[in-house]
Each structure stands twice: as C-alpha cells, then as structure tokens.
Amino acid sequence: MGISIAKRILTYVLVLFGLSILIFVIARVMPGDVARMALGPRTPEATVEALREEMHLRDPIYTQYFYWLGDIFKGDFGVSIISKRPVLDDIRIYLPATMELVLLSAVFTAFFGIVLGVLSAKYSGKWPDAIIRIFSYFGVVAPAFFWAVLVMLLFAYLIPILPSSGRIGPGLTEPAHVTGMYILDYLLAGNTAGAFDALKHILMPAVVLSFGGISQAARITRTSMTENMMKPYASAERAYGIPENKILFKYLLRPSLNSTISVMALDIAGAFAGAFLVEQIFNYPGLSRYCLQAMLNKDVFAVSAVVMVFGVIFIVMNFVTDIIISVLDPRVRLAARGEA
C-alpha cells in the first residue's frame, strides 16, 4: 500500500507540473503588454521598461516559466493588476469565503444526497421515489443559474426571509480573522447573532451550489441500494426480523456508498467551478468570483495563481477520495494489510 500511495503521489506531482505549464502558456498567450497594463497608460516608458526587466518579460518564454515557477515556490505569486496587492494576500482573503461556501454545500450534498437516495430506494416505485427521481433529474440537467434565479425569486423576494447578496448584513462588522470563515469566526468570538446572519447570507448560494451534487448522489445511492436490497444477506436480515430502517441504514447503506462517495467527491470539487457562477450571481466575495473578475480584466498573475490553487485543491481532493474509498472497502483494506 505504501508503494502504491507513493506512486500515486508521484503521478499527481507530475500532473501538477504539467498543469503549471499549461496555465503558464495560457496566461502568457494573453494579448497585450502586461507591464503596461499593470502600471497604467500614464506611466513613463522608462518605468514600464524597468518593470518588464524585473518581470523578465524580455527573456525567452521557457526562462520566464522557470522564473515564475521559482517565484511560486518562494510564495510569490506576483501582484494583481486590479487590486494592486500581492495575489497571495488576495487569495488569503477570498479563499476562506469560497471554502466556507463549498464546505457547507458539501455537507448538504452528503446529507441530503444520501438520505434522499435511501428514501428513494426504500419507496422504490411509489410516489416518494417518483418525486425524488424527478427532482434529481432536474438537479442534474438544470444549470446553476436556473436554480439561482428560481431560489432567489422564491426566498429573497416572494417570501423575503433570506438576503440575496453579500456575506454579512450592512449593520455588522467583520469578525476578527481566525479562519476567515465568517460563521466559524463569529462563533469563536461568541457572537451568535453574527454567526446567524452570516449563515443566512451563505444559505442560498450553498443550497444552489449543492443541487447538482445532491441529485447525482441520490441517483447513485438509489441504484446501488436497490441492487443490494436484492442480495441474499438482505433477505436473511429481514427473515431475522430486524427492523427495515435498521437494515437500510446500518447494513445496506455502507456497502452501497462506494460509488456514491467517488462521484460525490468529484461533485464537491466541481463545486469550486460551480462557485464561479453562483458567487457571481449572489455577489458573494469569494475566490471564484475574484478569479472570474481577474479573467474578465485580463489580470494575468491573479488568474494563473488562483487557477493553480484550484488545481492543487482538485488534485488533493482526488487523492483523498482514493484513500477514503480504499479505507471504506474492506477488500482493499485487508489486501493492503496482507501486503504489508
């Protein structure tokens, strides 16, 4: 197992290296004079030339790549053209917001996806199953902005109980920075009203973001649950008189979760991409919205740095999923023990 993990890590490092080349190439194909854009049209040519020199823009492209990579390893992602701050500082501010959003939507995805999937399997062929299956079909095909428009219309305007944009209400001050996730930071500061307000702001985007994942998880859980319900051991448990719910949630759920988890992990990682739209629509100041703004404004350094961050997150997620699956599946786990 140790060797296979090491091999996998090596592959991931290679992919990451390839990704850095890809991102660099995309960022440098960007038309326009980066140094001139960074300094604005009024700066004298000599200053711009000095910056070009400093950014190694006159060197051949592969030399530039190694300068860029070296800087990244030193923790220097360059300076954002829009915010005029080091990109790393911007990432520190915006990443926790996106993390908070994605984590909350991951909780929704895991909980509702599995519960709906089990219910759907339990009432297979009856009306709760039909409703859940229709919902999950629409959850998969409808784009995030469709749900965003619908949910916003419903809960921000028709029944105005949730705010439609931002992270906190206008009357509140930001919590002291600990994790950067507002709900957590407010709770740590003992400000429950603030935490509640932050939760109200994040609720709609998180729900919208989780629709796709919930639907996928529910569909896959339903399929593998109904398959497992036919197995002889399920009939044996029923014959012993074990209550149906206990059979479902205790004995049938765990072996059914393998495929759910691998798909769910991809969906949760995909939520970082979905956040590009959702954060934009709900005006939520997270890293995805920041990245989108950077793309629209051709902010080369910010885009390449943030996309690199997303790449690392995605690859780490893949790796963690592999491990979780192998830990959950006794065959894999036992085989590993036998090897060692």
Place this chain on the structure above:
Amino acid sequence: MNGTPHAGEGAAALPRKKRFENVRRAWYKFSLSKLSVAGLVIICAVIFVAVFQKWLSPYPEHVGAVVNFAEASAPPSFSHPLGTDTIGRDILSRILFAFRGALTMGVGVLAVVVPIGGVLGLVAGYWNNRGVSTFIMRLADVFLALPALILVLCVSSIMEPSLRNAMLAVCVCWWPYYTRMLFGIVVSIRNETYVRSAEILGAGYAHILFREILPNCLAPVFTKMTLDMGWAILLGATLSFVGMGEQAPTPSLGAMVADGINYLPDQWWMSVFPASAIMMIVLGFNLAGDGVKDMLSNVE
C-alpha cells in the same frame, strides 16, 4: 485519415432488408421509454425552430439592436407571450433566435472534439505502454486535472469574446474526455481474437484501428455524444452568461439570463424564460441520451 465515427460502418456489409430490420429494432428499444421519445421531440422542436426561426418568431426584427421604448419591460401578454426586455424587444423572438447559436455551439464542439479526442484515444489504447500512449494519456490527465468549466473560462478569457472563440475554448478543454473513454475501451478489446487475426493477416494499422477496433467502441461514444450536446450547449450558455460568448445585439440565452437577473424580482420574465429554455435543451439531450444508451445496449 478518416477518424470520424461512422454510423453505417458495421451495418454496411449487411443486406438491405436486414439493415432496415436493425433500424426498426433500434427504434423499438429507443421508444420503450416514453421519456426518451419526449427528449427526441424536444430536440426536433429545437432544431425545427433554429432552422425556421425567421418565420416562427413573432418579431423577427427584434433580433438586432432595435429599440422600442413604448413597450419596454412589458410583462407577458398576448402580443408578447414571454414579455419584453428593458428596451422593448420581444423575449420569445430573441429566445427562438438564440437557439441557432446554441445548436451551432453543440454541433461545432462535437465535430471537432470527437474525431480528435477519439483518434488520440484509439492510438493511445492500441499502443498501450509505449511512449506515445504515456504521452497522450499524461497530457489528457493534465487537462482533466481541473473542472472543465474553470479551464474553459481560463482559455476563453484570453480571446476576444465571440461564439467562434467560445467554441474553440470548449474544444481545447473537451477532447481528453473522449480520449480517456476510447483509451479504456480499446485497451480492453485490443487483444480480442479478431484484432489479433487482423494483425496476423498483415492488415495495416489504419484498417485495424478504424475497421476492426473503432466499430466496436461506438456504442458508448454515441451515448456520450448525445449527452455532451446538452453539456456543450450549457457551457456555451455559461460562457455567454459571464460575457465571454456571443456579443450583443446577437441574442444568446446565457447573456439574456445575465441581463435579466439585474431586474429580479419585478421583471422576472427577463431571466426566468431564457433560463428555462436552456434547461429544456439540456433536458432534451439528456432524456434522448438515456434512450440512445438503451438502444445500443445488448441487454433486452
């Protein structure tokens, strides 16, 4: 090199009557699920509208930069069934006109991505464990390391916003999905007897790859293509939603939703109807995709 998956290839050798019999059987399997038929109806309707948009839309002149302040922001009514936008253009007409761009997006992307990604997958699968294969598959891994949407946004942000460039950006990011899929199938069948026999008989690589292996990989490819039509259209709508797709005044569904969101909740029709149109297209291709899967599977 002819890398395009060809529907008739396997059936071409069969006598005419048998071939018709196959079509009939395929349609029977497809039509077993009423939902797949519904999907097919939606797709046909969308294509019909896209072709005859000029005659079908009530206000064909509203497709351009027309201003009609007298009827600006009017709610749905008999003269404007889906309402009008902020400068008085009929939303129904604009949605109907946007269908052509959406379909162009889907067809254009698939026409580029399937042959390129497919041939790379065939080559990588056939010469598995060689340098070529490793190179192609690692390259695909790099492109698959990010969610498609992020990479597509990244690529299209460096180009001028237009429908053609949006298609190009999606193509750049989409080929590895077909490469990986074909790679998996080819690796599993490349040692089958019929492939071996062809090799022993001295068949050329082109013959082995395209006449022996390819026809046996097509079923899942067709299913994926049907589904991907929907996803490509959705990606195109997403790009135009953030302003990287077709530019005004040409109507595009994503841009209409983006504009309309600013006028929620009072002028809800400006965003709800275009968003529903996108959903309907994707739904159609998804339902039909399930049908294609049933049709091509061997399980009765």
